[in-house]
Amino acid sequence: MATTPTPKWQLPTDEPMSADWVDTVQRLAGLPNPPKRGAELLWRRGIRTAEGLTLFINPDAYGPTSPEAFGTEMTQALGRILQAIENDETVTIWGDFDADGITSTAVLWDGLRQFFGPDRLNYFIPNRLTDSHGLSIHGLDALADKGTTLVITCDNGSTNLTEIDHARSLGIEVIVTDHHTLPAERPPVVAIVNPRYFAADHPLAHLSGVAVAYKLIEALYAATKGSPINVALRPLAELTDLVAIGLIADLVQLSGDCRYLAQMGIRQLQTHLRTQAPIRPGVAELLKLCRRTGDRPTDISFGIGPRINAVSRIHGDAQFCVELLTSQDPDHCRELAQQTEWANTRRKALQKDVHTQVIQRLGELDMATVQVIVLADAQWPTGVLGIVAGQVAQEYGKPTILLTIDGEVARGSARSVNRIDLYQLVTEQSHLLTSFGGHPFAAGMTLPVDNVAVFAAALNRQLRQIGSPSGPTIQVDLEISVCELGKGLFQQLNLLEPYGMGNPVPRLLIRNAWFDNTWHQKIKDPVSNRKLRFIKTHFLLKDDTCTAGFPGLWWGHYKDDLPVGRCDVVVELDFNAYSRQKKPQYGGYEVRIVDVRTVQAEAEVTAPTQQVIDLRSQETESEPADGLVVTQCPTTWQELRPWFHQATQQHTPLVLAYKPPAEVQAPMEVWKQLVGVAKYVARTGKTVTIAELMEKLSIGYAALKVGLAALESFGFRDEAGTAQAVVLTYEAGLAADREQQQAGLRLFLASLEEEQFQRQYFSNVPVSVAQQVMQAD
Template sequence: MDDSPRLWHCAASTPPPESWLWAVATAATAQDPSATLAGWAAQVLWQRQLVPLEGVAGFLNPLEDDGGPMAYIPTPPGAFGLPMARAIDRLKRAMAQQETVTIWGDFDADGVTATAVLWEGLGQLFDQGTTLHYYIPNRLRESHGLSKAGLDQVRDWGTGLIVTCDTGSTNLEEVAYAQRLGMEVIITDHHTLPETDPAAVALINPRRFPTGHPLATLSGVAVAYKLLEGLYESLDVPPHFALEHLLDLVAIGLIADLVDLTGDCRYLAQRGLKQLQTHLTDHPPHPRPGVKELLTLCKKTGDRPTDISFGLGPRINAVSRIHGDARFCVELLTSQDAARCRKLAYEAELANTRRKGLQRDLYRQVMDRVAALDLATTHCVILADEQWPTGILGLVAGQVSQTLGRPTLLLTIDPPSSAESPETPRLARGSARSVPGLDLYNLFQSQADLLTSFGGHPLAAGLTLPVERLAMFTTAMNRAVREALGSGIPQPSLTIDLTVTVADLGQDLFRELKLLEPYGMGHPVPRLLIRNAWFANAFHRNLRDATNQGVGFIKTEFDLGDDTATAGFPGEWWGHYKEELPEGRCDVVVELDHSQRQGYHVKLVDVRSAVGDTETVQPDVALTPDFGDFGLISGHLPRLNASLTAHAESINAASPITVWQTLAGMAKYLARTQTAVSRDYLRERLRISEVSLDLGLLALAAVGLTPHCTTDVSGWIQIISDQPASPDPQPLKHFLEALAEEQFRQRYALGRSD
């Protein structure tokens, strides 16, 4: 389990209206005429409110043939206005004058794929290697963005025009330096905008758009693609090259960079995923042997967003994290030399293996240092060390930030010998990760006088500062974070989308939730809560890489069970030993997944004992949204007397709502399997009285799960599922109130006996 317990927030919502259910069902059957829906996908989409009713069809099914009623209409490049027009005119002038153009990229997956997109797209108009070059900074020796040393190098290539991708917005001084060298700069980027624009030919950055604009969340690779779209559309005779061939690279960069997959981002990612999976076929429309080799090494098919976020993206990123130089990744993604690509893909695989080991070791070191901090007064974790590897600081900072619920900055300190002269200060350089609601970039701006340089996003940024200012900066940042977030220490939290049972897990639920893909920032993979479950047949093993070498990572596998299932459902827990699984009944949060190798399985996200932890879950948790039965009133749970509820939840018993969820889940299973259960079993399982059980059976009947009982009190119960014309919430209200009263009396009796 995590080092710090997370507060579980269960999304609660009224059931979607009929118009919403109809819109989701229509879009789903347009994709798959055999699709059957229970309402899970509709509930998640309704709770998240990502699109209005009229946008549901385009959100779920944007890839319909052009002109279809459900087709998403992408935003034209001209929406960028004057900057796009200026950039296109300057590129056309470079073509006419046969100037040398250099693409200046970045070393992460978004920057690498953006470089590859421009390399192929501009490569149809300029001679690759002669009048077209690319430059990517070395992660271990240089920082993000333009640098004077790099500009000197590209000027030696004869460059007259630089086109940046995924970088450059804040490089005012460097752009001015490029001008003094006789070079002009077109900036395509998506990072935070400065107060004053650099003196570039054009700055194309989607952050100029208001929140909610379909282009507002484009990543670097998507902005580069839009530039090519605009350029190709402006040409009288465009190249015989379909830009759609680049969409697989666009999808990799978009998903790997964790941008919000809404608007055009979602459209481009979906189209790219559709193309990506063709690389494992015998005759793809536009083969990329390097991508094929990477998919093979990570055992992915390319049809899922997770194939990128957990497969391709980490391998591309690992190259610069371990070696510093990411330039060969562009060759890996664009070369048609299968043998060369096989070698490069293998190098990326080995780099990723090395990255995993370093990340694990550094996380342990950082958490050992954290143990010495007073977390009651530490609002921002800032740690530095001379031995920490630069390339993985951001990854570990993200882990620590998520674990502690605090912004985290990890820095490595330059060795004394790196100073150019005795007067040159030693620098600390590293990466920062924030928490939701806290804009790191703005905080760094407020402390700019202490920093040498900084840049990035509100939630992820990089920084450099002199070592002697580190203590002052730490104090200032803790004060700034405390003022920004208030007096309360942020608590790690976990948002849960649906409450389900083990019997619900499997193909139907997976296919329904897959309708909402691709998932990403702002639209994460649904988290599923299963109450009163248990683990069986658990074992752990050390993971091995493609060379069969151990990588020092542990994965625990298990079978997950509850009272609704006749057999355990397979699952896995990354980075944990089997001994960390609790014994007995527990509440678990999982993600449902599927792969060709493993079939349907769950990934364990969090777990805690089912007894005594009810206060960590919001009491208005929504019931399982199965619109054919009790989910019809999931959004209308009656309000209980507050004092009764508080007393009931203070004893070693499940809350009344949890008891109802367990009873309803068991009833669904009994109705589906047409099996029976004894009254005694139900009472013992739910730990309720005969009177409360009778009220519970009446509540089931009111929502369409009608019990058929034998006459004697210890008889058997069978559930018949039907559909009431109008579910009556009163029986459920009476059942919950009776449970609260019953548990209160139990508590009172215990108190008297003490």
Template sequence: MSPTNWHILETVEPPTWLVAKVGKFAARLLSQRGIFEPEQVDAFLYTEAYQPTSAFAFPEMQQAIARIQKAYEQGETIAIWGDFDADGITATSVLWEGLGQFFTQGDRLVFYIPDRLKESHGISIRGLDDLQSQCESIGKSVNLIITCDTGSTSLEAINYANELGIDVIVTDHHTLHDERPHVVAIINPRYLNSEHPLFHLSGVAVAYKLMEALYETLPEIPQQPLEDLLDLVAIGLVADLVQLTGDCRYLAQKGIEVLRQKKRLGVRMLLEQCKRVGDRPIDISFGIAPRINAVSRIWGDVRKCVELLTTRDEKVCKSLIDQTELANTQRKALQKRVFKQVQGKIEQLDLSTTGIIILADPQWSVGVLGLVAGQVVAEYGRPTILCTVEDGIAKGSARSLEGINLYELLKGQEHLLLSFGGHPLAGGLSFALENLQVLAEAIDQRFWSQYGQLQSKAITIDLEVKIADLNKDLFNEFKQLEPFGMGNPTPKLLVRNCEFVDISNANIRTHKGQKVEYIKTEFTLSDRQGNQIHGDWWGHYSYELPDTACDVVIELVDNAFRKRYDVRLLDIYAQSAPLKSEESTLASNSIKKHNPNLKIIDLRGHGQLEQELEATICDRCPTSWHDLNMLIEQAAQSDQALALVYPNPEKINGAIAWQTLVGIAKYLSRTGKEIKRSQLIAKLGIEDQSVLQLGFEELRQYGYVVEIVHNESNDQLDDPQISISSVAADHLSTQSSTQSSTITKQFIQAANEILFQQQFFDRQLISLNEHDR
């Protein structure tokens, strides 16, 4: 049983004309997503049928254009202030090329992007001084700063710029400060209604709309078509994971059309480097964007990235491409190392009482903390803040999950923060390290009061299909609906009653054949009719796949390297093993014999009973038809209800059982207390002695001493106390660590097998209960 909640969307039967237009499955998807009127469908599918929104829909666009026009007429110097992620880099490039049609680059037009490893997002006083020095070196003084993808909350720095006699125009898309900055104009879609077609624009898209308005105002000046900038817009939009609806979707569609043409030298060479065609959003998200982002994450300074995207010199471009590839390789290794270190710190936490994970370490590189925080959110289902520390200042990145607004949780803690900005799901921040504990307690308390509980992992399933449906025709149906992203998610497909065969682990290698420390499991998914399709499961080992029939959630992907269509595994719901003939007989007898008036009281997962029940107590989930049959017979003979008081097996898996066991070991070793075997079983949900022994062996490998304490009293013989204490584990050898890792895998696999059985028979009991109603 998957620990993730599956939400299967109701099948919507689309109109016949829509099926004829886009195909059965694509028509169902569009109908589910509320797109089924002819005009809606055409506007969604075809850019020529969509009416883009005027750039002057932004309330202060007129003021911004007037100020730029004044700068043009009076020979002033403009500085572009960008940001160091892919959205900010492409936004800077859009303004660099767009404004470069009106102002001479390197003379009346310069740009500044903070160094990621030395500075924070946004405008800074230090950066303004550096910019002034940069301009003075070429005999210029800045008259106007135009920001892109930043600046909405940089109030103090903007006031400083005003004192220096510099006007500021902000173009941004991040959450607004309560106080409006003192600027000539602020172009930010957050000022618009959330239903406005421009509301979800990213930084590069806002910068493009500024250029659109300028081109419209002074159409006789530009020599380069405005549309040539759209490939940059597509890269920034897809990389920044904004909601691809309204003008966002339109600009991404148009941008991918331009991207496919590969007119831009840097884009063409990036696509060649990562062996991608450039006709799909994943060519950006898995090819171009990681390489652009890696430069700032590893080296900090991203000015060369703007040059890469705008140069027409092939020799320069090739050198810059090599640098981005090197940075991306280093980024992968650094990210993996930091994630392991973060996991080590998380093991020291009590996750049952931790709402927000917040950790700091001076050894962590700030460049990869956002990526690692995202991994932690995906792995542990907690909003996460990770920081590095320098000179007593913690600086880092925050990531959250859908439904938990991390920005609002942090917004009330301004008195503890030196800086903070971002979105509900992501942000950057800094604070004095001495405030770490009080900050963690404050946001954790607010989390529990606002959300009340930890959110279960959930996955929304769009369509149920068969393996025979997973072919080129289905892929082409879905491709019509691209670009996928927030607001238009990649279709998640349910395939029932299938099995995994030809399973193997694969180490991921670079294009040069060098080993990269990532893992994936490759397999063939098969059904009883003999239909098969290849697939992979990223970040997982082969032993994690069940050897029984199962239901799976997958995505259909184009494996361009092997020239075929594969599936990417997202989640598994393992069924019970096929019934043996004698088990089938027992099952049949059980159903025949049980009292037709039997009542089942469902108290699963409620903990210890506060009062005795007039019922047959079932405190261990059955793991065989024989156990189930005996339970029903016992309740029938006693003419009693059957009370299910065992832990709910659907709320646990082998990995969770292991985390729980480690948490109990830490608690017992710290307090010197003991635990009854029955209590340990109840907490783990696992009674099997061999599985428990594997867990104890694993604890011993990590330096714990596990002892079974038998007393003379009769009540302790069958339910002994268990004592767990710790000793220094520094002496553990590499061999011991390797053996320990092997035992961990064996424990998790064995626990999953037991739990799969429990989950199956648990469902049988519940189905009996529902049937009797």
């Protein structure tokens, strides 16, 4: 069997804190002892002021953004919903089968059913095993037969252009609430409420589907306040637990309103086990089954979220999950929760089987030549492909696409890693696909089996040209000793919760440690009571500062996998209330192994040697006295690497001093400008330099070259033939046919969109990420 590659350990940079920062953190967080480690970690993650810390740790101090920020789209959505209420229309919520889609549906169901009469509000969840994400023709036909006149999507719908047209032909209007990638042109819907319209730094930019649904209900409450229609509405706070479940399970970036909603939702979530009559008995049952209390984001990411996702992965149909989250019948909820538990157990077994087969297949490949992992097998169950793809992507540090084969069609899921925009990567090969949807880090797709090999080759070639870091990397946040583990350190690290993209769970490096009291345990299937093959190893971690040891777990490993003797280990510190009941002497605190290696091993541990100074947000135009200064925002890592290596060779800091990109123009507007310039140059016979064109159009060299190639299909010819200047002539008779013209135009628009995305990315990329990528080269 193949072994997964050994990850690199990226050690933290040494960034001196301000002298009073530890005292500031202690005062604002109300901790009994100076939180040196917590303050150090906050500082490294960009939380460096008292005001910033207050907003970060205290949701009550944060001012949430009004739903009015969505502008006319939200106004149009509200107007149509109010019309449906007044006319007593039949409305259907069209959800999705993952945790974000299920909770989105539950939020809209709980929020809207107070306004509609009996049998006038319905919901529909596609079947994961037979349907794709989003709207479907057959589903819309069924809704039309039942009298639906308005469909409100949640967590889907933005790119379902064909299905939206079909709905209109059936007399069904559509309101889209979603957070996935937008189409090039606005679809013909009543409204499309999607945060992708916002700039990346907008506080609503990273909302998941459930958070967008919540914003719609929040807006509806505000719009009906004081009117007869607003009758004894359920408090908005009672919806936030569902919002937190969807946000955290969907792995979105928890910043801005996302972080605020997750914090408020966890506050609501933990109320369910503190009363004999919880507001959501189904959520209470889920917490009991996963032995969680609801006060931690991990109670969602490792408890509730996987159980909700497991239902569609195993059964396909996840309709009852909405009922589980919204029903007020405790006995019925108990029965439904047990069904999710059984599904989750089955999911684990299937996941392990497929993962084992994937690793075996990878052992047959030369992984040094693979940029994107693409594998297909007729025996793989569709439901677990996404979760296994995520595992493999993390283990190998490469984007991973896993497909199951059904006749002449391949269908499956993709997961990204190392901040590679998977959606953009796959979109450029969309001509090989039958259908495709998702976002930069996760996607689903179908394609003809005959296209799989070509698709894989194209993706690998494309990513090789872009130039991106490959191979697994573990970012170490703090280097500590065993004696520091426990309640005090946990309280400090807990200041950063809830964790998410851009704010990951802290990884702790402990050197020269060893393991004692090791034993492993096979997990039982609660249905058959037989022991399955997924396992975990228990241990005590010791070092010279604490020979009594500290408890921990290593999931998916036998005790013999632990090294004998001294080792270096990267762990995460966690709290487990169930463990506290079994081992009260440790207070419920334990570590979980991320990676481990013997001290004698040739471990690749990379320590940052190149200092990077971030002046991107500095208002002044002055430059530092020392350092190699980058003033132009790059669009690829290839552009930044030479600067990094030059600074390393010169033993000088690399200074990122470029300004954030100005407000970008729509790609089609840039094309119109390019055509206008081309007509002027061709008419006057003037010579224009490449640099002048780039400045005039505010685009980069690569996008400009694609644009000039597209102009050629419209009859323009560059007579200069140099890389510095352009001399254009125009002959209508030399123009290509319309299909070729449109193909060239689409390529330019896609190239420009990618460039704009990359400029936005590089204007905000954390310094720590830049160091990691550069040193991985």
